[in-house]
Amino acid sequence: MEDSAGTQPSGPPRNNRTDLVKIARPALIAGAAIAVVCIALLVIIFFLDTFNATVYSVGGKDIQDATDEARQIRDLYSGARVGGIILLVISLLAAAGGSVILYLNRGAADEGDDGDEDVDFEDLAGR
Numbered sequence: 001m002e003d004s005a006g007t008q009p010s011g012p013p014r015n016n017r018t019d020l021v022k023i024a025r026p027a028l029i030a031g032a033a034i035a036v037v038c039i040a041l042l043v044i045i046f047f048l049d050t051f052n053a054t055v056y057s058v059g060g061k062d063i064q065d066a067t068d069e070a071r072q073i074r075d076l077y078s079g080a081r082v083g084g085i086i087l088l089v090i091s092l093l094a095a096a097g098g099s100v101i102l103y104l105n106r107g108a109a110d111e112g113d114d115g116d117e118d119v120d121f122e123d124l125a126g127r
Contacts, residue, residue: 020101021105023101024097024099024101024102024105025102027094027095027097028094028095028098028099028102029098030091030094031091031092031093031094031095031097032091032095034088035088035091035092035095038084038085038087038088038091039088041084042081042085042088045077045080045081048076048077049074049077052073052076053073056069056070056073
């Protein structure tokens, strides 16, 4: 019976760089997509705030008044605005992190790449 200090690896050692690259691509894509949606949301909220302030001020009132009604109109979209900004920052950080990882590993071969030539349409079609 052979003693060992720890468990033996059951397979080939995993490369952390390829694991990061596998995560970086989806992070870059998702971060960019979520950032675009957040920017669109913030633009819509800006226009809604402007519209509400304009409608409120038609009666001769000022949106900057200290009244409860003016405060409620100013705070109407504050939760969505704060959430949109927080999600925008997180998505931009994810996209930036993914792009940095991809840039640093741009010369590394993909995991499934075994160095063969690229396959073109004629090879696939059997011509």
